[in-house]
Amino acid sequence: MKNQRIFPGIILIGFGAYFYLQQTQINLFKEFYTWPTLLIIVGIAFLGQAYMANEYESILPGTILLGFGVHFHVVNKLALWPDHIGAFILIIALGFLLRYQKLGTGLFQGLLFLVLAGLLLFYDKIVNWFGLIENGVSLAWKFWPAVLIVIGIYLLLKKEKKKRHR
Numbered sequence: 001m002k003n004q005r006i007f008p009g010i011i012l013i014g015f016g017a018y019f020y021l022q023q024t025q026i027n028l029f030k031e032f033y034t035w036p037t038l039l040i041i042v043g044i045a046f047l048g049q050a051y052m053a054n055e056y057e058s059i060l061p062g063t064i065l066l067g068f069g070v071h072f073h074v075v076n077k078l079a080l081w082p083d084h085i086g087a088f089i090l091i092i093a094l095g096f097l098l099r100y101q102k103l104g105t106g107l108f109q110g111l112l113f114l115v116l117a118g119l120l121l122f123y124d125k126i127v128n129w130f131g132l133i134e135n136g137v138s139l140a141w142k143f144w145p146a147v148l149i150v151i152g153i154y155l156l157l158k159k160e161k162k163k164r165h166r
Contacts, residue, residue: 097111
């Protein structure tokens, strides 16, 4: 870490404020005296380190921790918010895409997670839209984990082509 004061500084301020508010028992903040708040604080610390110290590798863990913390806070409070594995995958996709914006790496992973999240979150609507081919879709849905495994093995075993220098 180039500037090693940002991450621990934000952690100490965040945790200090969290425990102070918890000790004072202020009713206004009662809903935030939970472990998802700690995830949010750590996520903000990672994002602070990423953007304030130009250490953009911290964007991915920061986005994931902040996103998961926010998810656990609002999932039972907003009817619009999905309580589904697709929400977690969408948060991970957002992390990869934000990191790609600064580093230029992770676009493939971000788009892959984004497509997967879309399929998971909107599966029921997709099946209804394509009602005529529902049997084919349900068959594909049954075997898609195996397809993911096969593609993953292919990517692991695929040898990269060496570039020739002229």
